[in-house]
Amino acid sequence: xxxxxxxxxxxxxxxxxxxxxxxxxxxxxxxxxxxxxxxxxxxxxxxxxxxxxxxxxxxxxxxxxxxxxxxxxxxxxxxxxxxxxxxxxxxxxxxxxxxxxxxxxxxxxxxxxxxxxxxxxxxxxxxxxxxxxxxxxxxxxxxxxxxxxxxxxxxxxxxxxxxxxxxxxxxxxxxxxxxxxxxxxxxxxxxxxxxxxxxxxxxxxxxxxxxxxxxxxxxxxxxxxxxxxxxxxxxxxxxxxxxxxxxxxxxxxxxxxxxxxxxxxxxxxxxxxxxxxxxxxxxxxxxxxxxxxxxxxxxxxxxxxxxxxxxxxxxxxxxxxxxxxxxxxxxxxxxxx
Numbered sequence: 279x280x281x282x283x284x285x286x287x288x289x290x291x292x293x294x295x296x297x298x299x300x301x302x303x304x305x306x307x308x309x310x311x312x313x314x315x316x317x318x319x320x321x322x323x324x325x326x327x328x329x330x331x332x333x334x335x336x337x338x339x340x341x342x343x344x345x346x347x348x349x350x351x352x353x354x355x356x357x358x359x360x361x362x363x364x365x366x367x368x369x370x371x372x373x374x375x376x377x378x379x380x381x382x383x384x385x386x387x388x389x390x391x392x393x394x395x396x397x398x399x400x401x402x403x404x405x406x407x408x409x410x411x412x413x414x415x416x417x418x419x420x421x422x423x424x425x426x427x428x429x430x431x432x433x434x435x436x437x438x439x440x441x442x443x444x445x446x447x448x449x450x451x452x453x454x455x456x457x458x459x460x461x462x463x464x465x466x467x468x469x470x471x472x473x474x475x476x477x478x479x480x481x482x483x484x485x486x487x488x489x490x491x492x493x494x495x496x497x498x499x500x501x502x503x504x505x506x507x508x509x510x511x512x513x514x515x516x517x518x519x520x521x522x523x524x525x526x527x528x529x530x531x532x533x534x535x536x537x538x539x540x541x542x543x544x545x546x547x548x549x550x551x552x553x554x555x556x557x558x559x560x561x562x563x564x565x566x567x568x569x570x571x572x573x574x575x576x577x578x579x580x581x582x583x584x585x586x587x588x589x590x591x592x593x594x595x596x597x598x599x600x601x602x603x604x605x606x607x608x609x610x611x612x613x614x615x
Contacts, residue, residue: 297464297471297490298517302571304487305519308564311483314539315561317569321534326576329584329592336584336592339502345380345387347394351506356399356452358503361390362496363440363475364413364433368524369551369611373425375418381598389417402450405441410434432613436475443473453508456500461511463501463518467493478614482560489563491615495521498587520570520590523615525597527566528607536565546608554612562608 309317328334341348347357364386367374371382380388393416400408410421410430417433419426448454459465470476470493478489498521501512520526530536538546542558552559570586570593577584596602 296517297468297488298494298519301488301490301494301519301567304482304485305489305522305564305567306571307485308482308487308561309568312561312565314542314558315565316537317565317572318534318537322569322572323576325533325535326573326580329573329589330577330580330582335582336588337595339498339587339591341499341503345384345391346503347391348504349394351504351508352452353394353399354503355500355505355508357390357394358499358505359440359452359496360399360405360437361387362492362499363436364390365492365495366436366475366613366615367429367432368615369609370425370429372549372609373423374429375420375423375426377418381603386417399452400437400441402441402444402448402452405437406445407441408434408437413437436613439473439475456508456511461508461513463494463497463512463514465514466497466500466512467518470496475613480555480560480563482557482564487560487564489522489567489614491521491523491563494518498590515587516585518585518587519567520586520593521615522563522567524562524607524610526570526590526593527562528605529593529597529602530566530569532602532605535569536562538562547606549606549609552608552610554610554614559608559610 329336341358346361348354349357365383367386368382374382374385376382376385377388410427410433413419413430413433414421414426417430419430421427421430444450444452444454455466455469459469467490471478471490476490476493478491478493480487480489497512498515498518500509501515503509527536531538545552552562570589573589574584574586
């Protein structure tokens with residue numbers, strides 16, 4: 279092997295150790311050992327057949343201006359990063375004061391959109407000082423309700439963490455992580471993943487299993503938003519995994535792709551909380567990631583090129599249907615989704 283070959287092999291090795299591939303590898307290993315969740319191969323093949331039809335192609339991910347702020351490129355970038363810093367709380371959402379006809383996520387997104395339209399983006403220094411009372415005002419929550427108060431406190435901590443990080447490391451520039459990573463999708467996710475509320479890594483037996491749900495999602499949302507030249511320079515989006523939460527696995531379960539051990543299924547149906555970091559919770563998320571990776575491969579074998587990111591968008595939107603929402607999904611109280 280010559281020097282040029284050695285260089286190429288070294289580059290390939292480093293790519294294999296990238297953030298997204300570490301997520302894939304960890305989730306694949308979990309599924310080899312899983313006791314509570316399994317993938318139904320027949321149902322997975324059937325879903326691949328459906329998605330291979332031209333009319334079933336996933337739509338391109340996009341920012342919905344009805345619920346997301348779209349202004350100047352700089353303000354839109356600030357909105358996406360500010361929103362995704364608090365894009366968690368599904369374990370508390372049953373107790374959230376929601377806007378009529380809106381889910382927990384869209385209540386949060388729409389409330390922040392209105393805040394931006396009233397007062398514009400917060401500077402990083404202002405984010406670093408926001409309180410639970412400020413969050414309750416923005417999102418229309420009542421701090422006398424324990425669950426709402428707990429979530430607003432976590433939202434404030436998330437924004438404080440983000441604001442201090444941007445102020446200290448990037449002189450308050452929201453575009454700082456994009457510039458430092460030179461537009462690399464995994465690079466941006468890796469930078470965000472250094473923050474405690476973004477460091478989405480679980481312990482499964484002796485394994486360290488990374489998910490980095492919100493760090494990857496932030497990059498994907500930036501790619502879907504009109505943020506000017508910063509967005510045009512983003513690259514490597516095809517390497518992202520799905521954004522492992524409680525909705526995408528729920529949709530896969532509704533499609534028959536994921537099968538839960540009976541006791542776990544009954545606990546979810548009773549709306550019991552599934553503990554963060556438990557084997558059950560990790561297996562549900564890992565199964566979602568691994569099933570979609572398998573789905574990408576099955577579609578490629580049928581001549582359909584797609585990505586985990588595109589399939590996540592399709593599955594997440596399918597999860598907004600009343601039929602899917604009617605069945606309980608797993609609920610976990612965590613800052614990671």
